[in-house]
Amino acid sequence: MPEQNQGVWNTQRNRPDIRLGFDELNYIIKIIKEVADFDFSHYAASSFQRRVYRVLEIYPFKSVQELVNRLRTDAQFTAEFIEEVTVNTTELFRDPEFWQEIRDSVLPSLAQHRNIHIWHAGCSTGEEVYSMAITLAEAGLLDRVKITATDINETVIKTAARGHYPERLFKLYDNNYRIFGGKKELSDYYKIENGSIRMNPELLANVKFRHFNLVGGEVFSKFDLVLCRNVMIYFDKVLQDQVSKLFYSSLFKYGFLAVGSKESLIWCSVSHKFKTISNDNKIYQARV
Numbered sequence: 001m002p003e004q005n006q007g008v009w010n011t012q013r014n015r016p017d018i019r020l021g022f023d024e025l026n027y028i029i030k031i032i033k034e035v036a037d038f039d040f041s042h043y044a045a046s047s048f049q050r051r052v053y054r055v056l057e058i059y060p061f062k063s064v065q066e067l068v069n070r071l072r073t074d075a076q077f078t079a080e081f082i083e084e085v086t087v088n089t090t091e092l093f094r095d096p097e098f099w100q101e102i103r104d105s106v107l108p109s110l111a112q113h114r115n116i117h118i119w120h121a122g123c124s125t126g127e128e129v130y131s132m133a134i135t136l137a138e139a140g141l142l143d144r145v146k147i148t149a150t151d152i153n154e155t156v157i158k159t160a161a162r163g164h165y166p167e168r169l170f171k172l173y174d175n176n177y178r179i180f181g182g183k184k185e186l187s188d189y190y191k192i193e194n195g196s197i198r199m200n201p202e203l204l205a206n207v208k209f210r211h212f213n214l215v216g217g218e219v220f221s222k223f224d225l226v227l228c229r230n231v232m233i234y235f236d237k238v239l240q241d242q243v244s245k246l247f248y249s250s251l252f253k254y255g256f257l258a259v260g261s262k263e264s265l266i267w268c269s270v271s272h273k274f275k276t277i278s279n280d281n282k283i284y285q286a287r288v
């Protein structure tokens, strides 16, 4: 974990009996790199620390060494640990104003292309992908689109491809869709079976899910629109900079990049290569 993060430790301690300082976190990061080849060294220190404390709340390890021993010997646990540490929170039509902006400011420009290529980087359990598919369907563009949806976490990708969500979430999702101003009822896009909401699989007709690690990730295709929302917030500035360069290189001329509401491109080394389409909704367009 780089020097710059040393001053930002979160003081909230769920396990006051276990110290998770700079040395302990670096030790855990080193072991995960060894056993799972996953590099957390450029994740934002305070949130990484908070997530590890969360794991320590769930699993009754008595010490960091006990946690590390388990990471060394139990691949299944290591996978669960990585999933727990990489936050998966998402929603259908999360930040409805963002989706209004996509519909009103971005899609009219994309509609001029014969084929439209979209990348959801860090798609989590897929709600963002379904939101996009619905927005495109309502704009009459779904047939012309190829969507690639990626995440580091294989489990969330499976959930995304299945498109089954707990029914209890749909009050929130319905409300988001209403604020967005969708043309139909959200329930027109799903059916309810055995207490779960099942998204219409036709929405995924042009969607490909795949595993992709943004850490060290290389350009694998070109896109008209890249969405990477609420992912870089967990990265430190060095990694945010690397990833924003990757996104710039993955965009066609005048392609769009959308990040999360608490994220920004302003200070990144590629910032001058983008113009801001919406500061509130964090949508940028590559200048060339």
Ligand SMILES: C[S@@+](CC[C@H](N)C(=O)[O-])C[C@H]1O[C@@H](n2cnc3c(N)ncnc32)[C@H](O)[C@@H]1O
Binding pocket: 086, 087, 088, 089, 090, 091, 094, 121, 122, 123, 124, 125, 128, 150, 151, 152, 153, 156, 212, 213, 214, 215, 228, 229, 230, 231, 260
């Ligand atoms: C908070 S969710 C964001 C979901 C969605 N984009 C949204 O805004 O609602 C963050 C996602 O980023 C993924 N992620 C974290 N680190 C990653 C990495 N190095 N490469 C790819 N995805 C990563 C996590 O697995 C998680 O699914």
